[in-house]
Amino acid sequence: xxxxTHGTASNYxxxxxxxxxxxxxxxxxxxxxxxxxxxVRVAVIGIELVTIDARIVIAxxxxxxxxxxAVNRLDLAQTEAAGLKELRDGGSDNDTDTRGKSKGMFEGAxxxxxxxxxxx
Amino acid sequence: xxxxxxxxxxxxxxxxxxxxxxxxxxxxxxxxKSAGRDVVVVEQSELAAIVSPAPNGPxxxxxxxxxxxxxxxxxxxxxxxVLPVQFGSVFPGxxxxxxxxxxxxxxxxxxxxxxxxxLAELRVRAAYREEAILAEIIEGDPNVARLRELTRxxxxxxxxxxxxxxxxxxxxLTARRARDAKAISGVLLGCARDAVVxxxxxxxxxxxASYLVERRKIAAFDARMDELARxxxxxxxxxxxxxxxxxSFVSLTPRRT
Numbered sequence: 209x210x211x212x213t214h215g216t217a218s219n220y221x222x223x224x225x226x227x228x229x230x231x232x233x234x235x236x237x238x239x240x241x242x243x244x245x246x247x248v249r250v251a252v253i254g255i256e257l258v259t260i261d262a263r264i265v266i267a268x269x270x271x272x273x274x275x276x277x278a279v280n281r282l283d284l285a286q287t288e289a290a291g292l293k294e295l296r297d298g299g300s301d302n303d304t305d306t307r308g309k310s311k312g313m314f315e316g317a318x319x320x321x322x323x324x325x326x327x328x
Numbered sequence: 329x330x331x332x333x334x335x336x337x338x339x340x341x342x343x344x345x346x347x348x349x350x351x352x353x354x355x356x357x358x359x360x361k362s363a364g365r366d367v368v369v370v371e372q373s374e375l376a377a378i379v380s381p382a383p384n385g386p387x388x389x390x391x392x393x394x395x396x397x398x399x400x401x402x403x404x405x406x407x408x409x410v411l412p413v414q415f416g417s418v419f420p421g422x423x424x425x426x427x428x429x430x431x432x433x434x435x436x437x438x439x440x441x442x443x444x445x446x447l448a449e450l451r452v453r454a455a456y457r458e459e460a461i462l463a464e465i466i467e468g469d470p471n472v473a474r475l476r477e478l479t480r481x482x483x484x485x486x487x488x489x490x491x492x493x494x495x496x497x498x499x500x501l502t503a504r505r506a507r508d509a510k511a512i513s514g515v516l517l518g519c520a521r522d523a524v525v526x527x528x529x530x531x532x533x534x535x536x537a538s539y540l541v542e543r544r545k546i547a548a549f550d551a552r553m554d555e556l557a558r559x560x561x562x563x564x565x566x567x568x569x570x571x572x573x574x575x576s577f578v579s580l581t582p583r584r585t
Contacts, residue, residue, distance in 0.1 A: 221557035223550060224569045226402055227451070232569070233394050235536075236451065240575040241412035242351070244429055245583055271531070272494025273487075279462050279476050279497055 346425060347382040348417045349400045350573065351375060351437055352410045363403035364396070370422045372430035375437055378404055379425060382418045389416070405573040409445050411437065412575045436580060444578070447521065448571030450539045450549060454512060456501075456532040460563040465500040472496045501531075508564070509535040515556060519549040524576045534564070538576040546571060 227233045349367070354376035359367045369376040378400060387393055397415050404410045419425045430437070466473050475493035482489065505528065512535060517523060520539040528536055541549050557566045 219554065220561070221554050221566055221568055223450075223553070224567075226398065226572065227569050230391050230394070232567075233391075233398055236569075236572065236575055237394060237397055237412070237415045238389075239414075240578075241414040242578050242580050243414050243582070244348075244417055244433075244580065269491055269494075272491045272498060274531070275494035275497040275501075276479060276490040278458060279466060279472065279493065280480050282459060282462050282466070 344422075345382040345384070345418050345420055346370070346379040346422055347387065348413045348419055348425060348429070349378040349380075349397060350404065350410045350412045351377050351430070351441070352404055352408045353441060355408075359400075360403045360407065363400045367400055370425045370430070372426040373434065375430045375434065375441075377413075377425045377430055378410070379419075379422065387416045387418060401573045401575075405448075405571075409441050409447075410573050411440050411444065411578050412573050433580060440578060440580075444574050446543050447540055447574060448543055448546065449574045449576055450520075450541050450546070450568070450570035451572065451576075452512075452516065452535065452537050452539065452553070452569075453533065453567040454509075454535045455530070455565050455567075456504075456534055457563055457565060458532055461501065461504065461532065462497070464563065465497055465504070469496065469500050472500060505534040512556060513537065515552050516549065519545050519552055522577060540574060540577050541571075543571065 227236050354369070354371040354374055359369055359378055363378070364380065367378060367380045370379055380400075394415065401410055401412050419429070466476060472493065475489060475496060479489045479493055513523065513525065516539055520541050522540040523537055525535070525537040528534060539549070553566065553568050557564075
């Protein structure tokens, strides 16, 4: 669903016609809509699906330790990865990385990070 | 189901259970083919319920069923006003849909259809980019910066300090989230009739909301979204979806029988 393009100046963010991921679909329709109470059975099996992406943010020691770890590894990773990225992108014959080239510095650095298991 | 048969009214109509997707105006037209072959309408006076035969037993909440609910409503919505019905609503026969839904709630449904004429739901989600927001927090909060230096220097065994650090980061994040969500909503509400804001679900999510927007104002809403996304591109990722039927905005007054 998240689609940011880096093309024309007039259209930075694309609007998706409908949600694409299951989590977004669940998010959009579950517990929404008209509730008709007479004569209706409402289907609810397999509802555990719904909780997949519902990682409610709970204030806990675990969360705090995750944040601490994230800020602690931050600038080391940033300088290293961004530096490497820049070096690589500097070479004009590196045609495997054209996607990175068309993006801004920050995008490039961010892309380099995603390999580090940043997301849980 | 034997129990439901007694509710089912006129015997000449099919007793097969039906799944109800939504309610729209009756205009004699068939449901768009794109909705699926077995999707039909049950009409009653000015109203039409969009239905399909329901399987025996509960409808399962799997990708297929969820997508179908969404797709059928979307197919109708391209040409008509439609009120989504809660996912998984099954009636014990078409006659019951006509009597207990379309006739029984007639005035309310007609009013809702008028109310949502020409309106669409646009869904917006915004999440911080982890590195960018954490860098902002380290720069902006001396306490975080100090605790970070301390814990990095101490290596392992600095757990109490680490918890303090994480707690401080969480506090800063909450404050920034509130501020940014308010600013974003302020920009978007200028183009919307109504909004439903939900709780963020993940650590770096700052906003999850639906906006009710006049179709003719969607381009203006697009422009605002585009400007927001462009201005915030270094720190916030946006996901933007629609136009959708007004899933998040419709409701009937509860009535127990």
